[in-house]
Amino acid sequence: MKNIIKTLVLCTITTSIYAAPTAKWAEDVETNKSSLITANINSPQANTNKQAVSYSYKLDESEKLNFEVKPFEENSKQYWIDSTGAKLLNGITLPITGGDTVIRISPLTNDKSVQLNSSMIKIKSNGLEKELKVFADSAQLKSTGASFSENTIALMVNADAGKISLKVDGFSDDTPFVVHVLEPNSEYALSLKTTKVTYNANQKITIDTKFLSGNNMINAELQGYISRPDGSVLGNLKFAQNNEGHYVADIDAIGSHGLVQGLWEVHVFAKSQDKGIEIMRDAQTSFAVNLNTAQFNGQLTVSDYNIKVGIEVGHEGRYEVRGVLMGTDANSLEIKPIAMTMSAAWLNVGDKSIDLKIDDKMIQESGLIAPFSIKNVQLSNQTYLAPVQTIKQGINLL
DSSP states (O other): OHHHHHHHHHHHHGGGSSSOOOEEESSOOTTSOOOOOOSOOOSOOOOOOOOOEEEEEEOOTTOOOOOOOOOOOEEEOEEEEEEEHHHHHHOEEEEEOSEEEEEEEEEOSOOTTOOOOGGGEEEEETTEEOOOEEEEOHHHHHHTTOOOOTTOEEEEEEEOSEEEEEEEOSOOSOOEEEEEEEOTTOSEEEEEEESOSEEETTSOEEEEEEEEETTEEOOOEEEEEEEOTTSOEEEEEOOEEOTTSOEEEEEOOOTTTTOOSSOEEEEEEEEEEETTEEEEEEEEEEEEEEOOSEEEEEEEEEETTEEEEEEEESSOEEEEEEEEEEEEOTTTOOEEEEEEEEEEEEEOSEEEEEEEEOOHHHHHHHTOEEEEEEEEEEEEETTTTEEEEEESSOEEEO
C-alpha cells in the first residue's frame, strides 16, 4: 500500500518538477493582520539604501531545520550584590544554602591600582574562618573570552547553610565592587522565561517566574525590570502569583517609542525563606521585539520564477523578505532544504511588494521534486535592523 501511494504521488508531481509554480500562503495571513506603527521612530536609521537586491545560497539537504523556537528558560542558582571598598573592608553578609559556593569579586573601575588577591579576602561561617580555594584569577577568567572586569578573582568555599561574612582588606573608599555568588549544587533555583521569543511592538509582554526547591515551588518576593538594547530601563515589573504558583508580571505594549536595535532583557531579583534559611536569586533572559511597521498583506503573484510578495507598509524604509526553499525527496518523500532565498527593496507607505526570486538552477541541481515550499518566511526592517513578521509555515508552491 505504501509503495502504491508513493507511486501515485510521484506520478502527480513529476510532471511539474521544474515548471514555474503558483504560490499560496500556508497560513491565513490576510485575516491575522495587526495595527501598524506609523508614528516617528525614536531610533537611528542604519540602512537607507534604495537599491533592490536579491540573493540565494545553497543549503545542505541533510540539515535538519527546526523553525519552532521556544522561549529560553533560565534556571538561576546565583545572585549579585553591589558594594564598595569601604563596605567590604567592614565586611558584608552573604546568604547561602550550603555546600560548595563560588564567590566572584570584581572591581568596577579602570583604576589599575585596584588589585585583588586571595590573601586580602577572609570568609567566616558561624564565626570560623573558612579555607579558600582560588577558583580562577583574573587572567584565567579573561582567557574564557567573557567580559570580566580587570583584577576579578573567583574563590571556592564550602560552608553550612546560613549567612557567611565576606571581608576584603585594602580598600577604604567608595571604589565600586560587585560580588557574584553562585551555588551550582543548590536545590534552590529561580526559573525565568518570557511567554514568547518575539513580541510585536503593540503587544503586551508577559514574564513568567517560579522559585523552586527541587521540583517544588515555594513563595518568594520578586522585583525586576525590562531594559532596552541600549541598557536604558523600559519599566519596572510588578509580580502577582497565579493559581499555579507562578509569579507573573505584564508590561504594556512598547509602541513606537524607544525602539532600538538588538535584544531586550528581563532582570529579576528574588528572595525567599525555606527551612529557616534565606535564599537570594537573580535571573535574566532576553527577547526580541518585532517592529511592526509593515506586514504581509496576503497577496502573492508568480511570474516565471519570481514571487511578488505583497506587503502593507505603515512606515517607509528598506525591507527584506527571506525564506528557506524546500523540496521533496523522490525516494523518501521527505521535505528537504534547497536554498536560502532573500530579497530587499525600499518601500514607501501603502500596499507594496518585494520580488522574491526562486533559483530554478538550484532546484534542478538539488534533485528534489515538487511539491516545493518556502518555509519560515521573514519580513525585516533593514532601516532599523529589526524583525517585523515571521510566517513559519511560509508559502506553498503549487
